[in-house]
Amino acid sequence: xxxxQTQFDALRAENRAAFVTFVTANDPDxxxxxxxxxGLPSAGADIIELxxxxxxxxxxxxxxxxxxxxxxxxxxxxxRTLDMVRAFRIDNTTTxxxxxxxxxxxxxxxxxxxxxxxxxxxxxxxxxxxxxPEEDAELLEPANKNGIDVIRLATPTSDDERLPVILxxxxxxxxxxxxxxxxxxxxxxxxxxxxxxARIKRHTDLPVAVGFGIRTPEQAADIAARADxxxxxxxxxxxxxxxxxxxxxxxxxxDNVLNFTQLLANGVRSGR
Amino acid sequence: xxxxxxxxxxxxxxHFGQYGGRYVSETLMPLxxxxxxxxxxxxxxxxxxxxxxxxNRQYIGRPxxxxxxxxxxxxxxxxxxxxxxxxxxxxxxxxINHAIGQVLLAKRMGKTRVIxxxxxxxxxxxxxxxxxxxxxxxxxxxxxxxxxxxxxNVFRMKLLGAEVKxxxxxxxTLKDAMNDALRDWVTxxxxxxxxxxxxxxxxxxxxxxxxxxxxxxxxxKQQILDMEGRLPDSLVACLGGGSNxxxxxxPFLDDADVExxxxxxxxxxxxxxxxxxxxxxxxxxxxxxxxxxLLQTQDGQIEEAHSISxxxxxxxxxxxxxxxxxxxxxxxxxxxxxxxxxxxxxxCRTEGIIPAxxxxxxxxxxxRMAPDLPKDxxxxxxxxxxxxxxxxxxxxxxxxxx
Numbered sequence: 131x132x133x134x135q136t137q138f139d140a141l142r143a144e145n146r147a148a149f150v151t152f153v154t155a156n157d158p159d160x161x162x163x164x165x166x167x168x169g170l171p172s173a174g175a176d177i178i179e180l181x182x183x184x185x186x187x188x189x190x191x192x193x194x195x196x197x198x199x200x201x202x203x204x205x206x207x208x209x210r211t212l213d214m215v216r217a218f219r220i221d222n223t224t225t226x227x228x229x230x231x232x233x234x235x236x237x238x239x240x241x242x243x244x245x246x247x248x249x250x251x252x253x254x255x256x257x258x259x260x261x262x263p264e265e266d267a268e269l270l271e272p273a274n275k276n277g278i279d280v281i282r283l284a285t286p287t288s289d290d291e292r293l294p295v296i297l298x299x300x301x302x303x304x305x306x307x308x309x310x311x312x313x314x315x316x317x318x319x320x321x322x323x324x325x326x327x328a329r330i331k332r333h334t335d336l337p338v339a340v341g342f343g344i345r346t347p348e349q350a351a352d353i354a355a356r357a358d359x360x361x362x363x364x365x366x367x368x369x370x371x372x373x374x375x376x377x378x379x380x381x382x383x384x385d386n387v388l389n390f391t392q393l394l395a396n397g398v399r400s401g402r
Numbered sequence: 403x404x405x406x407x408x409x410x411x412x413x414x415x416x417h418f419g420q421y422g423g424r425y426v427s428e429t430l431m432p433l434x435x436x437x438x439x440x441x442x443x444x445x446x447x448x449x450x451x452x453x454x455x456x457x458n459r460q461y462i463g464r465p466x467x468x469x470x471x472x473x474x475x476x477x478x479x480x481x482x483x484x485x486x487x488x489x490x491x492x493x494x495x496x497x498i499n500h501a502i503g504q505v506l507l508a509k510r511m512g513k514t515r516v517i518x519x520x521x522x523x524x525x526x527x528x529x530x531x532x533x534x535x536x537x538x539x540x541x542x543x544x545x546x547x548x549x550x551x552x553x554x555n556v557f558r559m560k561l562l563g564a565e566v567k568x569x570x571x572x573x574x575t576l577k578d579a580m581n582d583a584l585r586d587w588v589t590x591x592x593x594x595x596x597x598x599x600x601x602x603x604x605x606x607x608x609x610x611x612x613x614x615x616x617x618x619x620x621x622x623k624q625q626i627l628d629m630e631g632r633l634p635d636s637l638v639a640c641l642g643g644g645s646n647x648x649x650x651x652x653p654f655l656d657d658a659d660v661e662x663x664x665x666x667x668x669x670x671x672x673x674x675x676x677x678x679x680x681x682x683x684x685x686x687x688x689x690x691x692x693x694x695x696l697l698q699t700q701d702g703q704i705e706e707a708h709s710i711s712x713x714x715x716x717x718x719x720x721x722x723x724x725x726x727x728x729x730x731x732x733x734x735x736x737x738x739x740x741x742x743x744x745x746x747x748x749x750c751r752t753e754g755i756i757p758a759x760x761x762x763x764x765x766x767x768x769x770r771m772a773p774d775l776p777k778d779x780x781x782x783x784x785x786x787x788x789x790x791x792x793x794x795x796x797x798x799x800x801x802x803x804x
Binding site: 183184185186187188189190191192195199202207208232233234235236237238239259260261262264265282283284285286287288289292296307310311312315316 | 415423424425426427428429430431432433571572577578580581584585588589590591592685686687688689690691696698700701702703704
């Protein structure tokens with residue numbers, strides 16, 4: 131059984147939602163980023179989304195865009211991102227890691243080779259934001275063959291006609307993008323999210339995690355009451371930017387990120 | 403796609419061979435599919451086509467003349483050179499052709515707001531113009547670097563009632579403007595239509611922009627038959643994303659005897675890291691909604707392009723061009739900043755026409771090619787834009803203060 135399925139099953143048994151955290155690989159540098167990554171599970175992260183830096187993240191808001199530019203400046207590459215996953219797996223074999231980003235770096239790496247190398251490094255899933263179902267066949271097949279889930283995205287614009295297209299071939303979980311917009315922007319109301327999750331669940335048995343616009347422990351709790359998972363990205367990543375601006379040293383940045391992660395995790399755990 | 407024609411593409415998923423497609427976020431997919439449906443319906447709707455035709459004639463001033471460039475022909479001493487005078491269109495470039503088509507579609511879809519990205523500002527001005535004409539709210543995204551080097555066009559857009567949003571992310575040029583336009587579109591998907599400025603982006607944009615621009619080639623075909631009684635031997639156009647080139651070429655693709663040359667911007671040279679030639683120096687990749695050739699690192703990170711011409715300063719190219727390149731139907735060449743500057747001045751002095759620096763790249767190739775061709779070789783250049791907007795850049799290059 132995949133790590134993602136094992137994790138969602140375990141959480142269902144505990145009657146709580148998954149807390150999913152997003153950080154960008156190599157932000158602000160390899161060592162600090164790895165330290166954050168390693169600390170996330172004990173700070174309460176149930177699933178980790180690791181951003182694959184890309185120069186042109188056109189579906190992301192300023193926080194994650196800047197994180198990607200910092201990471202690239204610090205020498206990010208797909209090889210380094212997979213190195214980071216491999217290093218994380220040395221002492222963590224249970225927390226699922228989902229790589230998130232854009233298709234071009236994977237395409238350029240070589241799709242088949244990427245799927246083999248990612249699986250070997252310990253990657254469990256992929257979220258590729260600019261690869262809709264119409265175009266993802268060339269990734270879906272080699273990914274699944276190597277035991278990697280391709281997580282599809284549903285959005286407020288996904289009507290009942292569109293949802294079956296999205297869900298056909300989906301595995302791992304469904305990522306519900308709560309607002310039409312970029313990451314780190316507006317927030318949807320808890321009721322709208324609850325209705326959307328219920329609608330998606332009429333079409334699938336897969337867990338539904340919700341992201342975009344969640345930035346406080348209270349919001350995380352609200353989502354956790356209505357979905358199988360709550361994703362927080364920009365709010366966490368912004369702490370790295372703030373730390374760098376204040377001139378904090380690296381260990382202080384790691385502590386800030388992990389302390390905030392713990393607060394969000396407490397929010398998720400109080401949700402039900 | 404049937405191989406007995408070069409003009410049947412794209413397939414139903416928007417692919418030209420393996421290029422093109424719809425690489426956009428899921429939020430945009432329903433809208434992109436709807437744009438495709440509405441575009442196809444509109445092109446079969448007589449009232450839509452009649453309105454487009456009326457605007458083409460009365461608002462843009464079409465047909466644009468096909469003009470015999472007599473003194474340039476004499477100067478080069480070879481091929482007989484014609485200019486397709488797209489610079490005489492309202493707003494001074496070919497960009498208005500697809501802007502007017504897209505704004506009619508936006509209106510048909512009930513959208514109240516349009517957005518656009520722009521490099522040189524020509525597409526931004528065209529979009530601001532049609533938005534004003536139809537009373538739609540308009541926001542244009544423009545790189546901060548480009549705002550600095552294209553001040554007259556920035557002011558034009560403001561006069562036309564558009565909001566010009568400076569883009570400071572990344573390299574602060576055209577590709578970053580396109581990222582911000584996509585970010586705006588995904589956020590305002592309910593009321594906003596994205597008027598893309600070239601034959602790129604997710605399907606149906608490459609096809610739609612091409613079809614609106616093909617009026618250039620259709621007119622040229624009729625005009626050259628009227629003037630010379632036969633088809634031209636060669637067509638030449640500059641190429642950034644590729645809208646003016648495809649507009650001229652597309653109606654001729656199945657005329658096997660017509661050679662076609664698309665001229666990329668070589669900047670300081672395609673063997674340097676300072677150019678904008680995606681065919682000559684790029685590799686396959688995915689950006690801004692389509693699979694195409696890109697200037698990128700081995701790790702799939704997009705590189706900054708360079709050209710003296712802001713309108714060609716883009717690290718990608720329309721997917722149909724890549725397909726035509728791989729099929730060998732169109733020959734892709736390039737011209738450096740210096741060659742474009744020389745051709746710019748030659749055109750000013752011999753023809754009394756100040757061309758856009760973009761179009762000057764096309765002229766530069768004619769300067770290389772024409773002298774060796776026989777006098778009965780007929781060559782048509784797409785003079786895609788006028789150069790008033792470039793006089794500050796040119797003055798700076800020439801070391802003159804104005």
